[in-house]
Amino acid sequence: MNFPLKLLQAFDPETSHTLALKALALGLGPKRQHLPQGTTQLLGCNLPTPLGLAGGADKTGAALQAWADMGLGFVEVGTITPNAREGNPRPRIWRLGNGEMVNWMGLNSPGVEVVAANLQRFRQHNATFCLGASLANPSKVKEGLTPSAELLAPWVDFFTFNASCPNVAGHQAHDALAPILQEVAEVIAGAAGKAVVVKLGPTDDPEALKATADALLKVGVAGFICCNTIPPDKRHLLHTPIDWPEHDAKPVGGYSGPQLLPISVAMITTLRQHLGKDVPLIGVGGVQTPADAKSLIWAGANAIQLYAGLTRHGVKLLDDIRSEVALMQA
Template sequence: MIYNLLRPLLFSLDPELVHLCSLKVLSQPFFGYLSRALFSPLMEVKGLEKELWGIHFSNPIGLAAGFDKNGIGLQAWESLGFGFVEIGTVTPLPQTGNPKPRLTRLPQSEALWNSLGFPSEGAEKVSQRLRKFLMTKGKPRIAIGINIGKNRLTPLEEAAEDYKKCFSYFKDLADFFVVNVSSPNTVGLRSLQEKKRLELILEALNSINMVPKSPILVKIAPDIELRTIADILSVLIEKEAGGVVVANTMLAKGPWGHMGGISGRPLSKISTELIRFVKKKVLGVFQSLE
């Protein structure tokens, strides 16, 4: 009901402005108290708990990367009933992302199109914010993931070092990590899904992922060939990755003529079919090893 009342107002404003204002509201202390009062029943639903990688998830519904890129709304996500949150994408160095306009609604398709390009305050500042939050508020009941990426100006040949550097800032702060090699909004980034390049990234991360090891997942694109996905899965299994995230936004031309990514309802069928493919492929590999 609250959303139905606010929706016309929110949709009359620039979507990126609404995004930033929402985060500002979520970061205010009063919101934590208000949301706990309104949404506490969401946190009390039984039977949805999961134990994965030794991490407790109160429920399987999480906030994916992209909304809270800099960890600004950390105090809100548990109160709103999420089982986990994925902060990011965080880049090693601060960067502003792509030029505006870079975000638009597609109401008829129930979708969003964006070409944000990893706007990030940088790993140092975001990790300091997270560390301060954990020291003052304590460890939240929800799992915290960090989605990491490379800086726009970093050559593809040096990408592994960017992921390694970003990972090092959060090693003792996050519950799990997601390697973003599939965003369509950073030139060349999706080529990091190629087998050899992905191997280099995971090897670099494994070299500093000491005991206790953090789960490292890889986020894949929804619109690449199944053969390429099969190669990615073989690399993840070989390098003992924690899992795969299905999926990023789908490559599409936006209203201003440049390429970006679509999220929302258009991805529903594609991502569901992709999840089935990944599950079948991975189960087949492990069954063949028995």
């Protein structure tokens, strides 16, 4: 059964997301034929398709088999925090129309133990589907991340570090990330023996981006995901202004949707040209059509991820992108 996208879209965005995850977890999602192993190598995985689910869409690993059945090649689970967090008060997701969304979730998570148990359950019947676990910067990196990395490592292929969530206090500027990432990479390599890639925020400053990437590669980071949402303090990156949702009379949240595409494409282009062909790069932001997906791959992304486009167009978008990308790779 293809669950009814139009019906889900009639609810407020967070309710429709919760309902969709419940339906998927019950096995009611769309099913595609088993995908053969493909040609894309990514962070220890051999992907059937270089098309993945972006961070934030399945924060707890509740519906992993459903994403695989739907025809995705990998899922970034999380962002996961060491302890349970409520996140920000509701409403905290807004649809703006035309595939644009703003979210102000604030790293809500049931905590790493719940997520690790979900992943363990999934691995009992699916040992091969590619999973990344997204971790965020708790106040104390070593104390917070070591137990998380140890608990999750047996079930995931790689880790991502969400260095760019705009919805929590204290998220780091790119140029301040290297010392933190040195600890993170040490912790994850030490505790888990797995690669860590960093999810960067949007930027239109290629020189600063190159400097950040150089500094992070030096401290042991394996690659990059470009990019996270646009927060109000980077609103100059939007070519068409939006009406920002407000909390306590201040604009809040992070923008997802089509206006991110030129930014994610430019960031991937810059990094690929600067870093050469071997550093893994995942492109995310603004993919709403197969042409968008192809532009990220042409820019140099090894793989791409979807969020807002999938909530707008459903599995049809996935089908269309997967077949066009397969043609590109043939």
